[in-house]
Amino acid sequence: MIGGVSAPLNPAPLTVWIADGCTRCHWCQHLLPTVFVDTPEGSRVRSEARRDGGTCTNATARSPLKEGHLDADSLAFLTFVADGCPVRVINVER
Numbered sequence: 135m136i137g138g139v140s141a142p143l144n145p146a147p148l149t150v151w152i153a154d155g156c157t158r159c160h161w162c163q164h165l166l167p168t169v170f171v172d173t174p175e176g177s178r179v180r181s182e183a184r185r186d187g188g189t190c191t192n193a194t195a196r197s198p199l200k201e202g203h204l205d206a207d208s209l210a211f212l213t214f215v216a217d218g219c220p221v222r223v224i225n226v227e228r
């Protein structure tokens with residue numbers, strides 16, 4: 135329990151998707167290469183990280199991350215990486 139609120143036993147998995155406008159600055163791929171991959175069309179959420187095994191922006195599929203793909207530290211770091219995108223196109227949702 136944190137701050138009087140119990141954490142759910144099985145929180146919904148995180149979903150990462152990338153909106154239009156990536157400038158290919160490589161920030162996300164350098165910091166979390168297990169989630170992001172560079173392509174000529176811009177950054178994509180890589181297949182190994184996704185439940186559906188696809189590699190694309192994940193803007194339409196909204197496939198959650200695979201359970202166990204990232205450890206707790208990397209999951210926390212994901213928000214930092216998303217917030218650091220200079221054009222704010224990385225979305226992290228539950």
Ligand code: SF4
Pocket residue numbers: 152155156157158159160161162163176177218219220221222223224
């Ligand atoms: S941090 Fe943002 S702009 Fe940079 S490569 Fe990743 S998605 Fe594209």
